[in-house]
Amino acid sequence: MLSIGERRNGVLTILFLVELLRGNVERSYLKISIKMKYVLITGGVISGIGKGVIASSIGTILKCCGVHVTAIKIDPYINIDAGTFSPYEHGEVYVLDDGGEVDLDLGNYERFLDVTLHSDNNITTGKIYQYVINKERKGDYLGKTVQVVPHITDAIQEWVTRESQRPVTTDNVEPEVCILELGGTIGDIEGMPFVEAFRQFQFKVGRENFFVVHVSLIPQPRSTGEQKTKPTQASVRELRGLGLSPDVVVCRSENRIGPDVIAKITNFCHVAPHQVISIHDCTSIYRVPLLLEEQGFLKVIRERTNLDVPYEAPPQFMAKWKSLAERHESLSICCTIALVGKYTRFEDSYASVTKALRHAALEANRKLILKYIDAEDLEKFRQNEEPVKYHDAWKELCGADGVIVPGGFGKRGVEGKILAANWCRTNQKPYLGVCLGLQTAVIEFARNVLDIENATSTEFDPEFVKPLVIDMPEHNTGTMGGTMRLGRRVTIFQPGKASILKELYGGDDEIEERHRHRYEVNPEYVLELESAGLKFVGKDETGQRMEAMELDGHPYYVGVQFHPEYLSRPLRPSPPYMGLLLASSGQLESYLASDKKCRARKLSYSNQ
Known part of the structure; x- marks a missing residue:
């Protein structure tokens, strides 16, 4: 096919017009x-x-x-x-x-x-x-x-x-x-x-x-x-x-x-x-x-x-x-967040997570100190195999002001994430679990509060009789690509339940966030979990899928099934991440007490 000549002063060249009349120019290029x-x-x-x-x-x-x-x-x-x-x-x-x-x-x-x-x-x-x-x-x-x-x-x-x-x-x-x-x-x-x-x-x-x-x-x-x-x-x-x-x-x-x-x-x-x-x-x-x-x-x-x-x-x-x-460069008061993940050797593995944390730190006027901890290094087998890594990992976790456990796939490092969730829960340390981070928090709570021995997910043990986390068959067709629950979906905050997350989102009854997962909390255990203090404050439209959870009596122990980091912006940080930074820097209570700030948060977040 002949190429189209250059346009000068908004007029197509004679060559193009001739070829157009002859039918040698594909119709798609006319668009x-x-x-x-x-x-x-x-x-x-x-x-x-x-x-x-x-x-x-x-x-x-x-x-x-x-x-x-x-x-x-x-x-x-x-x-x-x-x-x-x-x-x-x-x-x-x-x-x-x-x-x-x-x-x-x-x-x-x-x-x-x-x-x-x-x-x-x-x-x-x-x-x-x-x-x-x-x-x-x-x-x-x-x-x-x-x-x-x-x-x-x-x-x-x-x-x-x-x-x-x-x-x-x-x-x-x-x-x-x-x-x-x-x-x-x-x-x-x-x-x-x-x-x-x-x-x-x-x-x-x-x-x-x-x-x-x-x-x-x-x-x-x-x-x-x-x-x-x-x-x-x-x-x-x-x-x-x-x-x-x-x-x-x-x-x-x-x-x-x-x-x-x-x-x-x-x-x-x-x-x-x-x-x-x-x-x-x-x-x-x-x-x-x-x-x-x-x-x-x-x-x-x-x-x-x-x-x-x-x-x-x-x-x-x-x-x-x-x-x-200049704000990014001039912040002097530090806030240390430990990221407990499976892919910490490559920082780009958590690019959106780290950017969402930095957006929130800017809004909270804190200089973010981010510590990457390999979840496997927290597990007990490391204590014998590589004791230096084990003790360094626990030292960084215990010294952090807050902890985030992001998403991931596969069994490797999961026990380390569960240990991190347990430490945050029992020591009143601010915790944000995203996707797998929510699932590991639920598994930890079931094991140590409900005494469900070896509570786990079908992702890690498909033969377990009553898993706390199960797969979604309609989103898993046997192939890997594009078979998960993906994209922007609605989360409805449950009426009558006090929720820090809902306040951070400006008091909206429902929100929309992006998802990427093929496993979810087993609804059979929801009543038992909630009766022990683990509240599921957000669910999907059917009421069967757990989207957000909080822990009664904890300053900030939050898990979300969605990935809020995907909608975070430099001048409009993600509410769950904002909550983590505020709680980790001792500002959450005063922030939520300010009606003006909450209204501003609602306005800015809904304008995306």
Whole structure:
């Protein structure tokens, strides 16, 4: 198929009109919005360089200038989605309102841009090939040989065109700019079809509507202390060789790059000095939008795409983000939270949890000290095998102001989580259990208060006669991907039950939070548990599924089956996490006693 030529001054070229009349242009490309601008973020040298934060920060600046922004993350792996990933492989699995299990970068987009994305905002190679193969099976290609070019590349472009125009805000306004983040690094064989697709795409939408940002590492070896540009030169050369030219080169470095480095990149990467932006390691990710703005990013994108934005961001934007960054850096009163988890060797495994804790700490005016404790290190077998790890883990747990036990899968480390729940319950230590954290708290209570010997979950012991936690057969069809209870669902606070959680949510009778689980509390034991003091204050619409629990007489012993961290925002922290930070810092009672603050909390949380 012939490619569409560039548009000039809003008029399609004669070549495109001729080919359109001849019928050589596919109908799907006629749906491309002539107003839409696309910003493609690529990476060089190494992966995990911070493209997601750069993409989110660019979207934040544009949104604060009044531009409607959406975002798409492209992951070149063959998996259909991120649902079956090990947390050690790719970090946490982020869950969207529609139940999509996606890359954790979409969490960055939602938190920074305060939008609601959809599962199709995450494109994978597996999704694209599945889409093309399904069309081939139905005969849509009329017997043609199905190839990477043009069929895979066309499918990528069709997907981007369709999803970029889907509204992502409550006002249902079509976006004006789509941020596209291409995962991996330029040169990866898995990403080649996507690079080729965007090489074609830039001409179909018009070069003035297509803006490329290349994020590359500037290493600084300690032996010489000199910042090296050769890796970036090679990366940009490869990108240009594949048909994409960067409009901005973002240099990630340990320290701010100097004029000499900028001059080298200008000479060898075919960009002007003002198109080279330095993003050095910062004390807070909230500094990144400020760094982009102060180095003239808006001016570059305006001159290159004719986007209707000012040359400088509005003062109120600068004030808001500067205040956020300064508050984060100036907090001096510490609050220590112990995170007892199964995947603590890789911090990204709990990315949303740690960000929700930081949002709450900012609101509570506390400097968060986060201690990661491997749940296995709390178990008794460690006392003999690795006594140092065992004693260090218990020392950190006992020294924390509060404890959070997040979600997870499998039997490993569960006994350690149960011990952590027991210690918090018996020592009046603030505790928040999320998903598996709620289930382990229920199991611990059944064992030690109700004297149900060896109380457990069918996840850990399928043969147990009366388990406290059971699986949900309707959400477990024998396959792993997409078979859980997923997405945003309603939780109803039970009438007549006093609830700290309900107060934290502003007194609403029902709330909506995102879920990701296939096990739940066995309803057969609910009356027995509640008669002993473990109250289930929140249930689903049927009244059969336990969504939230609290412990009578405890300052803050809370468990939730949902994942409230997915809806936490920098300026609007999640209520359960807020409760944990307030209780851990001795502020919860005074906070709840303030009717004004509760009304403000209700207003801010309902506006999402």
